[in-house]
Amino acid sequence: MSNRLRLAVSGVILLLTAIPGAAHHSFAAEFDIGKLVSVHGTVTKVDWVNPHSWIYVDVKGADGNVTNWHFELGSPNALFRLGWKKDAIPQGLEVDISGYRSKSGEPIANAVSVTLPNGKELFTGGSAPTSNGK
Amino acid sequence: MKRSGPVRFAVAVIVLGSAPLMVLAQAPVAAKTSSAAARKLADGRPDLNGIWEAVNTAAWDIQDHGGQLGIPPGLGVVEGNEIPYQPWALAKKQENFANRKTADLTETNCYLPGVPRITYMPYPFQIAQSSKAIAFSYEFAHALRVIHMEGEHPDPNGFLDTWMGDSRGRWEGDTLVVDLRNFNDQTWFDKAGNFHSDALHVVERYSLADAAHMNYEVTIDDPKVFTKEWKMSMPLYLRMDNNARLLEYECVFYKQEEKYKNAPFKK
Amino acid sequence: MSRQPLRAIKVVAAVTIVLVTAFVPVAGQAPAAKSQWTPARTPDGQPDIQGAYARAGIYGLAPQQMESNGPHGAENPLDDTAYSRLPDGQRKRGRSDESLADSPQPQGEGGRAVPLAGPAPPGPWRLGLVDPPDKVLPWKPEEDKKRREFLMHTNPAASLRYVEFDARCALPGLFLNGGPFQFIQPENKVLILSEYQHYTRTIHLDGRPHLGSGIRLFMGDSIGHWEGNTLIVDTTNFNEFTSFTREIPYLSDALHTIERFTIADQNNIEYEVTVDDPKLFTKPWKTAGLYRKAKPEYEITEYACAEGSQTLLNMFGTPPGQ
Numbered sequence: 038m039s040n041r042l043r044l045a046v047s048g049v050i051l052l053l054t055a056i057p058g059a060a061h062h063s064f065a066a067e068f069d070i071g072k073l074v075s076v077h078g079t080v081t082k083v084d085w086v087n088p089h090s091w092i093y094v095d096v097k098g099a100d101g102n103v104t105n106w107h108f109e110l111g112s113p114n115a116l117f118r119l120g121w122k123k124d125a126i127p128q129g130l131e132v133d134i135s136g137y138r139s140k141s142g143e144p145i146a147n148a149v150s151v152t153l154p155n156g157k158e159l160f161t162g163g164s165a166p167t168s169n170g171k
Numbered sequence: 172m173k174r175s176g177p178v179r180f181a182v183a184v185i186v187l188g189s190a191p192l193m194v195l196a197q198a199p200v201a202a203k204t205s206s207a208a209a210r211k212l213a214d215g216r217p218d219l220n221g222i223w224e225a226v227n228t229a230a231w232d233i234q235d236h237g238g239q240l241g242i243p244p245g246l247g248v249v250e251g252n253e254i255p256y257q258p259w260a261l262a263k264k265q266e267n268f269a270n271r272k273t274a275d276l277t278e279t280n281c282y283l284p285g286v287p288r289i290t291y292m293p294y295p296f297q298i299a300q301s302s303k304a305i306a307f308s309y310e311f312a313h314a315l316r317v318i319h320m321e322g323e324h325p326d327p328n329g330f331l332d333t334w335m336g337d338s339r340g341r342w343e344g345d346t347l348v349v350d351l352r353n354f355n356d357q358t359w360f361d362k363a364g365n366f367h368s369d370a371l372h373v374v375e376r377y378s379l380a381d382a383a384h385m386n387y388e389v390t391i392d393d394p395k396v397f398t399k400e401w402k403m404s405m406p407l408y409l410r411m412d413n414n415a416r417l418l419e420y421e422c423v424f425y426k427q428e429e430k431y432k433n434a435p436f437k438k
Numbered sequence: 439m440s441r442q443p444l445r446a447i448k449v450v451a452a453v454t455i456v457l458v459t460a461f462v463p464v465a466g467q468a469p470a471a472k473s474q475w476t477p478a479r480t481p482d483g484q485p486d487i488q489g490a491y492a493r494a495g496i497y498g499l500a501p502q503q504m505e506s507n508g509p510h511g512a513e514n515p516l517d518d519t520a521y522s523r524l525p526d527g528q529r530k531r532g533r534s535d536e537s538l539a540d541s542p543q544p545q546g547e548g549g550r551a552v553p554l555a556g557p558a559p560p561g562p563w564r565l566g567l568v569d570p571p572d573k574v575l576p577w578k579p580e581e582d583k584k585r586r587e588f589l590m591h592t593n594p595a596a597s598l599r600y601v602e603f604d605a606r607c608a609l610p611g612l613f614l615n616g617g618p619f620q621f622i623q624p625e626n627k628v629l630i631l632s633e634y635q636h637y638t639r640t641i642h643l644d645g646r647p648h649l650g651s652g653i654r655l656f657m658g659d660s661i662g663h664w665e666g667n668t669l670i671v672d673t674t675n676f677n678e679f680t681s682f683t684r685e686i687p688y689l690s691d692a693l694h695t696i697e698r699f700t701i702a703d704q705n706n707i708e709y710e711v712t713v714d715d716p717k718l719f720t721k722p723w724k725t726a727g728l729y730r731k732a733k734p735e736y737e738i739t740e741y742a743c744a745e746g747s748q749t750l751l752n753m754f755g756t757p758p759g760q
Contacts, residue, residue: 066753086331086742281744304620337739421609
């Protein structure tokens with residue numbers, strides 16, 4: 038899996054409903070718009086908290102070392118209202134995630150898209166996904 | 172008392188001072204009086220509106236405790252003074268107590284204290300009651316609970332684990348019964364390390380003894396931590412002060428001012 | 439909680455009506471409500487506006503709704519316009535400047551997921567800055583210079599003071615929050631409950647005076663009254679830690695606001711706020727928006743901020759010795 042951002046046709050790309058900068062922090066203050074990263078890894082944890090949910094993903098580097106990446110999502114309140122369920126992102130799920138890297142240099146990023154291997158959408162912009170991501 | 176409908180006034184500063192007169196108003200606020208019979212609202216329910224406060228030391232320790240420097244003594248609010256911890260949980264409580272200066276997130280970070288601790292924090296709270304919803308607004312960290320008088324607790328799989336619980340209220344006669352679930356496991360019941368899991372289920376009962384005193388009973392049910400249900404109870408007192416109202420206690424902000432006063436930090 | 443006798447009040451009211459014959463409007467009245475809808479009344483006689491709402495307007499809309507000559511781009515290191523202009527697929531969906539050709543959409547966390555009870559009132563809608571019409575805010579030149587200079591130290595933040603208040607989970611004041619909200623109306627009050635940051639604005643309708651000047655609040659002290667179907671709210675006693683937008687990072691403790699909530703129809707409340715900050719501006723100005731009611735089954739829920747925020751840690755790291 039290369040580090041190129043993988044753009045997919047509609048129905049596969051997963052878009053998040055949060056509005057950056059609508060409240061609490063400027064994207065520009067914390068993340069680097071020039072550093073889009075894409076990783077493939079295994080979900081270790083999801084924190085469903087405000088102001089931002091987090092997905093933690095173990096990513097194996099070229100050297101075989103595993104880094105636990107932290108990807109920032111939006112507020113979970115809107116996601117739950119769209120019908121999203123916690124058990125649709127279980128521990129161990131393999132995902133492709135892309136996002137903009139934190140200016141701190143840590144393995145932290147502001148997520149833009151989350152793709153399941155089967156092409157299912159995890160977060161949609163408007164309509165509610167059904168339970169179990171079906 | 173009935174009004175005839177909205178009437179227009181001028182901003183008559185000369186006559187009336189700086190605040191426009193209110194058609195709907197009672198006279199400007201004066202000390203409240205306590206009558207033996209509590210007032211009922213138009214929908215027939217007891218009137219719980221007002222600024223209320225607990226007057227005890229449960230915030231420090233919900234069980235009997237003697238005085239220490241900085242800790243006022245107090246009799247416990249736990250019925251029977253025993254908390255039926257499972258054996259592993261009793262050890263955990265003692266560990267919490269030993270670590271209380273850093274492990275109590277409310278004390279350390281000013282995080283939301285959960286329910287029922289928010290009730291007996293030494294800060295007033297406001298009950299605002301309409302026929303459609305009841306809001307409990309707390310001065311501490313501007314905590315807020317909307318008591319939904321309809322609907323069910325959300326499915327935990329499709330909802331946040333909250334700090335303050337999801338509150339569903341109903342009337343049993345003149346008692347407001349509030350049922351709470353959907354908690355996270357991050358809060359303590361006091362500063363002494365009494366704790367719970369995310370299976371916590373709380374049932375509160377608010378009933379007026381008279382217009383200025385409320386009986387507050389709360390049942391704690393958490394099968395992951397306790398061997399059985401247990402209860403706390405205490406009176407709540409109406410704040411009788413002139414113009415009693417909530418102000419702001421923004422301790423998160425205050426703590427940030429202290430913690431980050433020398434930021435940015437040299438690496 | 440017993441009620442005070444009203445005789446004294448009625449006498450004063452009668453005298454007032456005799457003495458004062460004309461209604462003196464607040465400068466720059468909002469346009470009259472367009473519909474003839476008559477709201478139900480609460481037991482104490484208020485027009486009943488209870489329910490959950492999301493808010494469109496005030497700020498955060500398309501750039502054309504904001505200051506016309508404010509700092510943008512490189513003039514404001516916090517500016518997120520570059521991110522907003524990325525194509526779909528490279529940024530999160532849900533931009534703040536989507537077309538206003540159709541109904542104004544509520545903004546704010548969760549705002550885009552609010553199922554609305556009905557359509558917006560007939561346009562045109564007053565959203566964003568409405569006075570002055572050219573959207574050039576009446577800054578005192580020295581204060582405008584200071585805020586532009588201030589912004590240049592915000593990214594990276596030169597100290598805690600340069601971190602956006604909202605980013606550190608301070609109470610958002612009147613402007614930074616699109617909802618959802620819940621309005622409830624107990625006797626002699628209007629409460630605006632906010633999901634975001636779980637705060638309560640209590641608007642006192644009982645004729646009490648404002649607090650003394652020694653008490654300063656993030657949310658100010660609000661007293662109000664109804665005039666027909668318009669709730670007018672006067673708020674003072676702000677502290678120095680409120681802001682209006684990313685481009686106006688602070689207002690002063692001299693801030694005084696006058697809000698008008700005008701019932702447009704059963705699902706919409708037109709909103710206008712006069713911002714009067716004599717330390718920063720030479721005269722008051724106004725911004726407008728629309729509160730849109732959610733479907734009856736919609737509930738506000740918990741949005742705790744500080745408990746989950748990593749912003750200060752990300753920006754500054756851990757203080758030494760902790």
